[in-house]
Amino acid sequence: TPLYSSAASDVYKRQDELCAPPTPTTHKSDQKMVYPKNLVLTDYHILLLFNDCIRAVSILNYETIYEEQFTLQQGKLLDLVKDSISNSVYLYTTKAIYRYKITQEDRNVWRLYLDKEEFHLALSHCQENPAFKDIVLTKQAEVYYKNKEYVKGEYLFFFLCCKNKI
Secondary structure, X not given: OOOHHHHHHHHHHOHHHHOOOOOOOOOHHHOOOXXXXXXXXXXXXXXXXXXXXXXXXXXXXXXXXXXXXOOHHHOOEEEEEEEOOOOEEEEEEOOOEEEEEOOOOOOOHHHHHHHOOOHHHHHHOOOOOHHHHHHHHHHHHHHHHHOOOHHHHHHHHHHHHHHHHO
16 A cells, blocks of 8 residues: 555654765764755655665665665766656666666565554555465464453464464
């Protein structure tokens, strides 16, 4: 499920985190806020274009999952554009055009929702993988036990146990 409406407001609220300096080697006292030149929003990520790099950040947990630095030899970074039909993102420099193909963007979404204990969403993103579903249901049963909801936890454990024997 695309997260466009909630993602846009979350991005605005967390802009300080997203716009942190692209070079992690600088010291905290030397860091200043660096705002992106452009951004592209996908179903689960935001791609940020800075003066010297492109960064992909997960909308679900705000972790940087990809970052690529560019030098002047590759050209000055100009713009970032998304082609929704081909599901590609194009990065334009003064010397070249780079294509980023977005594939299997949702492959780990189930685990991010699991970490947030949003079990319904985690199950809906398991991509029909029975092992992933078992992990989600087991974690959900453990949370039920932790919250002293023993009947719900027992039901899930019973379901998992019987499902594997049938």
